[in-house]
Amino acid sequence: xxxxxxxxxxxxxxxxxxxxxxxxxxxxxxxxxxxxxxxxxxxxxxxxxxxxxxxxxxxxxxxxxxxxxxxxxxxxxxxxxxxxxxxxxxxxxxxxxxxxxxxxxxxxxxxxxxxxxxxxxxxxxxxxxxxxxxxxxxxxxxxxxxxxxxxxxxxxxxxxxxxxxxxxxxxxxxxxxxxxxxxxxxxxxxxxxxxxxxxxxxxxxxxxxxxxxxxxxxxxxxxxxxxxxxxxxxxxxxxxxxxxxxxxxxxxxxxxxxxxxxxxxxxxxxxxxxxxxxxxxxxxxxxxxxxxxxxxxxxxxxxxxxxxxxxxxxxxxxxxxxxxxxxxxxxxxxxxxxxxxxxxxxxxxxxxxxxxxxxxxxxxxxxxxxxxxxxxxxxxxxxxxxxxxxxxxxxxxxxxxxxxxxxxxxxxxxxxxxxxxxxxxxxxxxxxxxxxxxxxxxxxxxxxxxxxxxxxx
Amino acid sequence: xxxxxxxxxxxxxxxxxxxxxxxxxxxxxxxxxxxxxxxxxxxxxxxxxxxxxxxxxxxxxxxxxxxxxxxxxxxxxxxxxxxxxxxxxxxxxxxxxxxxxxxxxxxxxxxxxxxxxxxxxxxxxxxxxxxxxxxxxxxxxxxxxxxxxxxxxxxxxxxxxxxxxxxxxxxxxxxxxxxxxxxx
Numbered sequence: 001x002x003x004x005x006x007x008x009x010x011x012x013x014x015x016x017x018x019x020x021x022x023x024x025x026x027x028x029x030x031x032x033x034x035x036x037x038x039x040x041x042x043x044x045x046x047x048x049x050x051x052x053x054x055x056x057x058x059x060x061x062x063x064x065x066x067x068x069x070x071x072x073x074x075x076x077x078x079x080x081x082x083x084x085x086x087x088x089x090x091x092x093x094x095x096x097x098x099x100x101x102x103x104x105x106x107x108x109x110x111x112x113x114x115x116x117x118x119x120x121x122x123x124x125x126x127x128x129x130x131x132x133x134x135x136x137x138x139x140x141x142x143x144x145x146x147x148x149x150x151x152x153x154x155x156x157x158x159x160x161x162x163x164x165x166x167x168x169x170x171x172x173x174x175x176x177x178x179x180x181x182x183x184x185x186x187x188x189x190x191x192x193x194x195x196x197x198x199x200x201x202x203x204x205x206x207x208x209x210x211x212x213x214x215x216x217x218x219x220x221x222x223x224x225x226x227x228x229x230x231x232x233x234x235x236x237x238x239x240x241x242x243x244x245x246x247x248x249x250x251x252x253x254x255x256x257x258x259x260x261x262x263x264x265x266x267x268x269x270x271x272x273x274x275x276x277x278x279x280x281x282x283x284x285x286x287x288x289x290x291x292x293x294x295x296x297x298x299x300x301x302x303x304x305x306x307x308x309x310x311x312x313x314x315x316x317x318x319x320x321x322x323x324x325x326x327x328x329x330x331x332x333x334x335x336x337x338x339x340x341x342x343x344x345x346x347x348x349x350x351x352x353x354x355x356x357x358x359x360x361x362x363x364x365x366x367x368x369x370x371x372x373x374x375x376x377x378x379x380x381x382x383x384x385x386x387x388x389x390x391x392x393x394x395x396x397x398x399x400x401x402x403x404x405x406x407x408x409x410x411x412x413x414x415x416x417x418x419x420x421x422x423x424x425x426x427x428x429x430x431x432x433x434x435x436x437x438x439x440x441x442x443x444x445x446x447x448x449x450x451x452x453x454x455x456x457x
Numbered sequence: 458x459x460x461x462x463x464x465x466x467x468x469x470x471x472x473x474x475x476x477x478x479x480x481x482x483x484x485x486x487x488x489x490x491x492x493x494x495x496x497x498x499x500x501x502x503x504x505x506x507x508x509x510x511x512x513x514x515x516x517x518x519x520x521x522x523x524x525x526x527x528x529x530x531x532x533x534x535x536x537x538x539x540x541x542x543x544x545x546x547x548x549x550x551x552x553x554x555x556x557x558x559x560x561x562x563x564x565x566x567x568x569x570x571x572x573x574x575x576x577x578x579x580x581x582x583x584x585x586x587x588x589x590x591x592x593x594x595x596x597x598x599x600x601x602x603x604x605x606x607x608x609x610x611x612x613x614x615x616x617x618x619x620x621x622x623x624x625x626x627x628x629x630x631x632x633x634x635x636x637x638x639x640x641x
Contacts (some may be wrong), residue, residue, distance in 0.1 A: 002553065002632065007598050008585075011555060011628055011639075068630030144555050238533040253638045349527040 001193055009151030009403065014068060018222035018288040019254060021261050021279050023073040025061050025198035027205035027213040027274065029112075030079045038092045041085065042099040044045060053107040056269065063264050069257055073423075076104060076116035077203035077215075090133040094385050095142045097137035104143040111186075115146040116181040118193070122156040131161075134168050138183035139175035145201035151191035151392040153399045157448040160280060162392065165189050166385030166442075169406055173209075173377075177410035180418040184407040185340075185372065186368040189388050191395030192403050198277050202403060213274040215331065216262030219281040220254035222288045224318075228296045243297065244317045251278060251321030259326045277331025278322030279367060280314075282342035284425035290314075290335055291344025292360055299345035301355025302337070302345055307430075313367040327341030332401060334367025340427030341372055350415075356387075359430070369403035374418040375435070377410040382439035383432060384408060389442060397451050458507045460489065461514040461538035463521065467530040469500040477504065480524040487518065497609045503535055511601040549602040551580070551632035554616065558625035568599065571619045575612050577601050600632065 033044035043404040046062045055180050058286040059205045064071040078100070079085070097115055103298045104112040115137060134146050148165055151157040157193040169189075173181035183237050195206020198217035205213070226252040232238055238246075266273035282290045294302045297310055315334040337359070339345050348354040356373070364370045369391050375384070395402030409418040414431030461546060467473050474493070487508040493502040508517055518534035518616060525532055556568060565584075581600035598623035602608060613629050 002598075002600065002635050004583055004596070004598065005583055006635050007553060007555060008596060010635050010638055011557075014628075066631050067634040068628055069634060256637045257634070262631060 004155050012226075013135070013223050013253070014273055016225045016287075018283075018285065019069065019220050021064070021069055021071045021216060021256065021258055022219035023075050023198050024055055024071050024216040024262060025075040025077050025113075025203055025215045025217065026056055026109075026271070027077045027196070027203075027215060027270075028079075029209065029211045030084045030204055031207075032084065033304055034084045034445060036087045038088060038095060039167045041088070042096060044412075045084075045096070046099065046103050047076075049078070049103045050107060052269075052271070054338055056109045061269070061270055063128055063261055065256075067261060070259060070298055071261065074109045074200070075110070075200060075203060076107065076109050076112045076114075077198070077205050077208070078112065079205045080116040080118060082126045083207070084116035085130065086124070088129060090129045091297055093130055093133035093440055094140065095444060096135045097133065098143050101141035101144050105160065109143070111145050111198050111200045111203075112348075113145040113147070114205060116145050116148065116204040117241070118149045119158055119161045120152040120191075121158065123161060131164055131381035133177050134187060135172040135183065136275055138172050144188045145203065147188045147190055147193065147202045149190045149193040149203060149390070151396050152450075153192055153396050153454045154414075154450055156450040157389065157392045157396055159442070159448055160445045161384075161391065162385050162389050163442060164189075164350075165388060166383075167380045169384050170408055172383045172399060173410055174409045179411045180240050180374075180412070180420060181407045182420055182424075185405065185420050185424050187401045188405045190393075191392040192400060193332055194401055196275050196277075197333065198275075199279065199281060201405060202332075205409060209274075210272060214262055214266040214269065214271050215274040216258040216265075216276065217277045217279060217331065218254050218258030218283060219279070219283075219288075219372070220250075221280045221282050221293055221335075222287045223254055224280060224314075225287075225289070225293045225296050226248050228293065232296070244313050244420075247314060247317035248321035249389045251318040251326045254278070255322040255325035255329075257337075261338050275328045275330030276322070276326040277335050278326065280318055280331060280335045282336060282338065283423055284343050285343060288341065289342050289344040290337060291342050295344070301348040301351065301353035303358050305347045307358065308362050311337070311362050315366050319372065322355070330429060331368040336368050336369070336371060337362065337366055338371040338405075339373050339430070340418070342426040343425065346425065349430050354433055356430050358387075360390060360394070363391060363402055364398060367401065369395070369401075369405075371403065372424065372427060373404075373406050374429045375432055376414050377407045377408055377412050378427055379432055379435040380438060381410045382442045383435050383437070386442045387432070388438050393448070396448075399453070458510065459492050459512070460505060460507050462516050463500045463504045463517075463537055464507065464533040465500070465504070465525070465530055467500045467528075469495055469498050469518045472504070473530065474527055476530070477502070480521055481506055482511070484520055511522075515517075517582060532594050550603040550605060552603050553628075553630060553632050553635060554599040554601060555628045556597045556620060556623075556625040557627075558595060558623065559591075560622075561623070564595075564623055564625065565597060567623050568616070568625075570596065571615050572599065572601060575607075575615070577603060577607075577612070585626070598614050
């Protein structure tokens, strides 16, 4: 017999706290579709994906309905295209991206990730071709997402790649100048990229993975915020240890939802279940914000002094609660701080509470990085690379994942608004110190060596 | 040995269960199973008992009534039919239907009618009624068993239509989600 309390609190989470499964991502291995003949490659990839994803969206919706929990997004992640398409030219890879876009449309998924390269230790021919193809691929498709891993704690930071990615980001922005550089919203540069992120734009199917896998991304910043508010109403003097405990228990509940739904999708598709990524992932909807959690904790806005400590508490509590809730936790698993996707964070930038430097500082304790950060259009290629390099360094030295999803908005200045639409939201452009100048340090290229503590053998 | 079912209603106070069980033991009856609940200060209990040889449920009723009615308790007795099998529907899935809305006459009857019309059994029913117009104050929870081959879409459709007509918000979901979230 269920208690009244259990039922009512679950329904509250669904109805007014925006509890949902943010994404169910189907990972599909395309390594055996590789080849030199583009027509052949495209056909094999299309067959492979549609063969597995034929009723994927419908199934997710049915299961969502059965439990009364919406599966908001259904996505596909494929093997890194730089490997699958290693023998193809950049032009052919653009064609391949367009083919992936068409397949995503037919399968009715909202994004397809995996237009990716792993270059932490060096760039191979296929990697160079893919990176060269990225600007055009992302500006001529809607649903394709790209990621490039330029650094790892074991390998160090590939600064040649970082330099190249600065140029790539600027070029992608240029090609979509009429839409505020939207191509850049589908491109992430990573350090220590996990192989099983269900979220975009970093989702791809790692090389060590099986033929197919289901990974789930849950969400629930609204649930966490409401839980904190309710607790503070009855106990306004609650200390941080108790807050942490509360967030941990709430994260447990949110993650259980993802585990239940993900397992059932996997079972019905007869694909093995991978991981639950228990990230607090916000959306532009009111009440679905990570930034608001900071306010409920007592900070005026995200970005004011105390933010880093608060985020450290939040990120850790989420991981602990989620780890107990799921048999396998993976992906990013923590709190996201995407500047444009989270209304509250975007406003914090607009109101001057949050600057680029503070954002960078807090990425050292959260699970993602500089995410959806709109920069002034005149930010130089070298500066974009330098911002990336800083973020990569944080990840490499601290043995964690960090990423940079930077959008230099052509023709706009700091303080103005960039509008990306839908889940991507809109954002205030953040100012960059010495942003338009050159950067001889970054130009040097080469490899920043791996830190000594990576020698764990 | 013959079995009987006793159903007892009484104004709640300490000593009811003691009185009932004492009365049963004195008449050489054994309590096999019992379920008890309380609603707004009223005690309600169902006792399945085995009777000694030669006793009928009518006899038991007479005896129990003579002991317990002076204490202000109401008893209903009947013979227990059938075996001990659970009457669980084979291959069924547990669902939970929740309605929320302003109180008025006919809410339970309305929803229960739809449930009955589809041949579905309500296995548990809970209400949080406080009366009045704040929707949050009137919640009904129906736990039901839906056979595996059941047309859930049609059922859901009819329920939603009825809920609309009664100005109720309604949710229908599989029970596992509640257990998954709240139980380890």
